[in-house]
Amino acid sequence: MPSSRPLRADARRNREALLAAARQAFLAGDADAHVEDIARNAGVAIGTLYRHFETREALIEAVYSKEVDELCDAPAALLETRSPDEALRHFLMLLVDHAAVGKGMAVALQHIMTTNSPVFGEARTQMAGALARLLAEGASAGLVRDDIAGTTLLHALGGICALQVTDGWQDEARQIVSILFDGLRIR
Amino acid sequence: MPSSRPLRADARRNREALLAAARQAFLAGDADAHVEDIARNAGVAIGTLYRHFETREALIEAVYSKEVDELCDAPAALLETRSPDEALRHFLMLLVDHAAVGKGMAVALQHIMTTNSPVFGEARTQMAGALARLLAEGASAGLVRDDIAGTTLLHALGGICALQVTDGWQDEARQIVSILFDGLRIR
Amino acid sequence: MPSSRPLRADARRNREALLAAARQAFLAGDADAHVEDIARNAGVAIGTLYRHFETREALIEAVYSKEVDELCDAPAALLETRSPDEALRHFLMLLVDHAAVGKGMAVALQHIMTTNSPVFGEARTQMAGALARLLAEGASAGLVRDDIAGTTLLHALGGICALQVTDGWQDEARQIVSILFDGLRIR
Amino acid sequence: MPSSRPLRADARRNREALLAAARQAFLAGDADAHVEDIARNAGVAIGTLYRHFETREALIEAVYSKEVDELCDAPAALLETRSPDEALRHFLMLLVDHAAVGKGMAVALQHIMTTNSPVFGEARTQMAGALARLLAEGASAGLVRDDIAGTTLLHALGGICALQVTDGWQDEARQIVSILFDGLRIR
DNA sequence: CATGAATGAGGATTCATTCAT
DNA sequence: GATGAATGAATCCTCATTCAT
Numbered sequence: 001m002p003s004s005r006p007l008r009a010d011a012r013r014n015r016e017a018l019l020a021a022a023r024q025a026f027l028a029g030d031a032d033a034h035v036e037d038i039a040r041n042a043g044v045a046i047g048t049l050y051r052h053f054e055t056r057e058a059l060i061e062a063v064y065s066k067e068v069d070e071l072c073d074a075p076a077a078l079l080e081t082r083s084p085d086e087a088l089r090h091f092l093m094l095l096v097d098h099a100a101v102g103k104g105m106a107v108a109l110q111h112i113m114t115t116n117s118p119v120f121g122e123a124r125t126q127m128a129g130a131l132a133r134l135l136a137e138g139a140s141a142g143l144v145r146d147d148i149a150g151t152t153l154l155h156a157l158g159g160i161c162a163l164q165v166t167d168g169w170q171d172e173a174r175q176i177v178s179i180l181f182d183g184l185r186i187r
Numbered sequence: 188m189p190s191s192r193p194l195r196a197d198a199r200r201n202r203e204a205l206l207a208a209a210r211q212a213f214l215a216g217d218a219d220a221h222v223e224d225i226a227r228n229a230g231v232a233i234g235t236l237y238r239h240f241e242t243r244e245a246l247i248e249a250v251y252s253k254e255v256d257e258l259c260d261a262p263a264a265l266l267e268t269r270s271p272d273e274a275l276r277h278f279l280m281l282l283v284d285h286a287a288v289g290k291g292m293a294v295a296l297q298h299i300m301t302t303n304s305p306v307f308g309e310a311r312t313q314m315a316g317a318l319a320r321l322l323a324e325g326a327s328a329g330l331v332r333d334d335i336a337g338t339t340l341l342h343a344l345g346g347i348c349a350l351q352v353t354d355g356w357q358d359e360a361r362q363i364v365s366i367l368f369d370g371l372r373i374r
Numbered sequence: 375m376p377s378s379r380p381l382r383a384d385a386r387r388n389r390e391a392l393l394a395a396a397r398q399a400f401l402a403g404d405a406d407a408h409v410e411d412i413a414r415n416a417g418v419a420i421g422t423l424y425r426h427f428e429t430r431e432a433l434i435e436a437v438y439s440k441e442v443d444e445l446c447d448a449p450a451a452l453l454e455t456r457s458p459d460e461a462l463r464h465f466l467m468l469l470v471d472h473a474a475v476g477k478g479m480a481v482a483l484q485h486i487m488t489t490n491s492p493v494f495g496e497a498r499t500q501m502a503g504a505l506a507r508l509l510a511e512g513a514s515a516g517l518v519r520d521d522i523a524g525t526t527l528l529h530a531l532g533g534i535c536a537l538q539v540t541d542g543w544q545d546e547a548r549q550i551v552s553i554l555f556d557g558l559r560i561r
Numbered sequence: 562m563p564s565s566r567p568l569r570a571d572a573r574r575n576r577e578a579l580l581a582a583a584r585q586a587f588l589a590g591d592a593d594a595h596v597e598d599i600a601r602n603a604g605v606a607i608g609t610l611y612r613h614f615e616t617r618e619a620l621i622e623a624v625y626s627k628e629v630d631e632l633c634d635a636p637a638a639l640l641e642t643r644s645p646d647e648a649l650r651h652f653l654m655l656l657v658d659h660a661a662v663g664k665g666m667a668v669a670l671q672h673i674m675t676t677n678s679p680v681f682g683e684a685r686t687q688m689a690g691a692l693a694r695l696l697a698e699g700a701s702a703g704l705v706r707d708d709i710a711g712t713t714l715l716h717a718l719g720g721i722c723a724l725q726v727t728d729g730w731q732d733e734a735r736q737i738v739s740i741l742f743d744g745l746r747i748r
Numbered sequence: 749c750a751t752g753a754a755t756g757a758g759g760a761t762t763c764a765t766t767c768a769t
Numbered sequence: 770g771a772t773g774a775a776t777g778a779a780t781c782c783t784c785a786t787t788c789a790t
Contacts, residue, residue, distance in 0.1 A: 006332075008769075008772095008773080008774070009769090010768080010769085010774075010775090011773090011774060011775090014774085014775085019365075024239070034758090034759065034760085035759080035760065035761090036759075036760085044363070044775075044776090045775060045776045045777055046760090046761085046776085046777065047761095047762085047763085047774095047775060047776050047777065048774075048775050048776075050760090050761070050762080051773095051774065051775075052774095054212035055758065055760090055761085055762090056759095087325070091368035110349070110350065113350045114350065147364075148362070149359075151359075152359045152362060152363060153363075155347075155350050155356075155360075155363070156347055156363040157360055158350050159345075159346035159347045159348065159349045159350040160342070160343060160346035160347070162297070162349050162350060163297065163300050163301065163342055163345050163349055164347060165347040169342075170348035172336075172338070172339045172341070172342055175339055176336070176339060176342065176343040176346075176367075178334075178370075179335070179343075179371060180343075180366060180367050180370055181369060182369070183365075183366035183367055183368070183369035183371075184366055184370075187374070195749075197749080197750095198749070198750095201749095201750085221783090221784065221785085222784080222785065222786090223784075223785085229749075231751090232750065232751045232752055233751085233753095233785095233786085234749090234750060234751055234752065234787090234788085235749080235750055235751075237785095237787080238749070238750080242785085242786085243785065264749065286774070291778090377789090382751095382752080382753070382790075384753075384754090384755060384789080384790085385752085388753080388754085400758090407783090408779090408780070409780080409781065409782085410780075410781085416671045417755060418754075418755090419755045419756055420753065420755085420756070420781090421603075421753095421755055421756065421782095421783085421784085422753075422754050422755075424781095424782065424783080425752095425753065425754075426633035429781090429782085430781070430782090449641035453667040457684035475644055484723070484724065488724070490668070499626070508774085519740075522736070522740070523733075525733075526736060527734045527737075528726050529721075529730075529733055529734075529737070530720075530721055532724050533719075533720035533721045533722065533723045533724040534716070534717060534721070535720070536671070536720055536723050536724060537671065537674050537675065537716055537719050537720045537723055543716075546607060546710075546712070546713045546716055549709070550713060550716065550717040550720075551707070552744075553706075553717075553741060553745055554717075554737075554740060554741050554744055555744070556739035556743070557739075557741055557744035557745075558740055558744075559745035561748070569770075571770080571771090572770070572771095575771085581754070595762090595763065595764085596764065596765085597763075605771075605772085606771065606772045606773055607764090607765085607772085607773065607774095608766090608767085608770095608771060608772055608773065609770080609771055609772075611764090611766080613771070616756080616764085616765085617765090618766065646769085652779090663783075
């Protein structure tokens with residue numbers, strides 16, 4: 001219940017450590033990392049992990065949501081400095097690049113798209129919203145097709161990121177996204 | 188060791204039943220179906236399953252490889268009745284439609300792309316080869332970009348199919364593939 | 375599912391061993407004996423225990439039900455060789471004596487009376503039925519009050535047996551039951 | 562160490578609140594209520610609970626002992642206003658009625674009779690003493706059998722109260738106690 | 749070859765108790 | 770004296786795999 005009063009200093013520190021350790025584990029692609037290991041890596045006992053996150057699943061949700069939150073701040077900034085279509089293009093590439101960092105978003109996206117839970121529903125809505133906004137701006141500027149839903153693009157990107165595996169993946173993914181973006185543009 | 192002599196009739200029957208049951212389970216999206224359940228659904232005992240497939244993983248490999256084999260027969264036929272770009276387009280849609288059948292190829296593709304194993308390496312090569320051939324034909328006819336590798340397109344398709352979850356997924360995926368194909372064509 | 379075909383010899387042996395070990399543990403009063411220990415004492419692995427009893431609770435039910443079954447065979451025999459009131463008296467004493475053996479029925483009765491579950495409901499009905507029959511026979515012979523329900527007497531006996539603890543308990547319990555029986559008789 | 566100096570006002574208040582919360586939990590039949598919950602219900606933190614009661618068991622002992630103390634005040638008063646046998650009868654019924662309140666004495670009695678600990682030994686002695694006194698008075702007035710020990714009667718009552726579960730339990734218990742009392746009287 | 753009973757490592761979660769703030 | 774965060778031992782159950790029948 002982190003709502004009532006601010007956490008004690010040490011508690012906050014532990015919570016951060018746990019999130020960091022969990023992020024490292026889950027975003028590294030080890031989708032079924034052991035909670036015990038995460039706790040150990042965070043330097044706390046298992047009980048402490050469970051005090052902060054009621055459930056293994058709750059911990060995963062916390063990690064992935066945070067990741068999504070940070071990502072969804074980008075579009076607003078991009079739109080201020082670029083044309084809508086370039087903003088869209090950049091955001092798509094941002095997703096790819098982000099996914100490239102230690103499987104980064106890759107696993108997260110897949111889990112988020114695949115798992116039912118209020119938290120993930122929110123995350124999906126958030127990301128689809130970010131993409132929808134970019135698409136809408138591009139469409140009203142006459143630069144981008146106007147018949148694509150945010151969720152559709154999210155599914156495409158999510159999928160492409162989800163399969164990240166090989167070493168040259170990042171370049172490959174950028175190429176795919178380029179092609180996709182070409183198909184999206186009005187010429 | 189299924190290499191030495193041809194299987195006895197009942198043994199062959201059991202093997203087929205096991206593959207069918209496993210296909211149903213794994214392609215239905217239940218990526219961690221229990222081997223025991225698969226055996227039961229095939230109407231045989233667990234020991235029999237292990238006589239035919241040394242390992243859970245081996246069973247999965249068998250299922251997915253078979254699926255890929257069947258799929259990779261398509262391009263040759265398509266090229267005989269259509270222009271290269273249409274053949275490519277059809278093959279892409281075929282993958283999507285196939286993936287739509289009870290999560291069909293979706294899970295398979297993801298597993299194949301993601302997991303290291305000689306068998307899957309072969310499957311990847313096979314599919315990438317099929318796509319490469321279609322791309323090459325299209326390119327030499329001047330209809331399709333010539334800077335795309337088969338593996339890259341495989342990754343794109345695999346990704347797009349991977350996240351199949353929602354009900355309207357199939358339409359969504361076809362739309363994405365359309366856009367992608369547009370980006371692929373020379374106009 | 376012990377209903378389909380008769381168990382293989384070794385399986386039956388293991389099942390017996392498990393029941394025996396569980397009986398020893400639970401009827402000895404260790405109401406929360408560890409399943410691992412029971413398995414070890416039975417000389418089988420934990421998985422074997424769970425093959426035979428789907429759940430800790432299922433094991434307890436099996437043990438206690440068996441105990442009750444055996445006990446409820448007594449009334450019929452007693453009624454053939456004695457007057458109804460003597461049969462009742464003997465059955466009550468039998469319960470006490472049975473409870474005295476390593477906490478025997480004591481814990482079982484309490485668990486059965488206290489826990490909700492189809493199996494225990496049946497056990498309760500069975501025991502109450504046995505007592506009701508004895509009471510009815512005694513009443514129609516004019517030897518015993520006719521306003522006592524079988525379940526009421528079951529509750530009394532169950533309770534008295536449940537508290538068995540001290541060394542001299544058996545004699546004490548027999549005295550209590552004697553007094554109770556005196557109050558039950560018509561004089 | 563609550564022996565040294567009188568507790569500070571707030572400390573005493575906390576102690577009372579804890580006892581009340583624990584009484585509510587334990588006497589309500591929730592024999593394995595969590596200490597944390599009890600603390601919360603008492604409106605204090607877990608650390609405070611442990612300052613007042615060294616151990617979970619110590620808390621239980623405190624609750625049950627207090628309950629017994631209060632109950633054992635009754636006999637003296639009853640003997641002043643009634644004949645010895647009626648006093649005994651009333652005390653027995655008092656126990657039953659007390660047990661009927663939210664499983665009240667039922668669980669307490671069973672715990673007290675069943676668990677070894679100096680505190681409970683004292684409680685047992687106290688209750689047995691109360692019953693012994695009533696029996697003795699009745700016996701010397703020639704109204705009640707003189708061969709029954711206080712502890713025996715305690716066991717009987719404890720048992721009868723122990724299995725309180727059903728809704729109609731109180732009436733049932735009163736009937737049983739009636740019968741028992743009949744067996745106790747000299748006619 | 750088939751059967752299905754046995755194995756046992758593995759892992760999430762709970763909760764009484766301690767101790768830093 | 771009070772708080773509540775941290776501890777960590779304890780325990781039930783699952784399921785891939787082995788092997789006696």
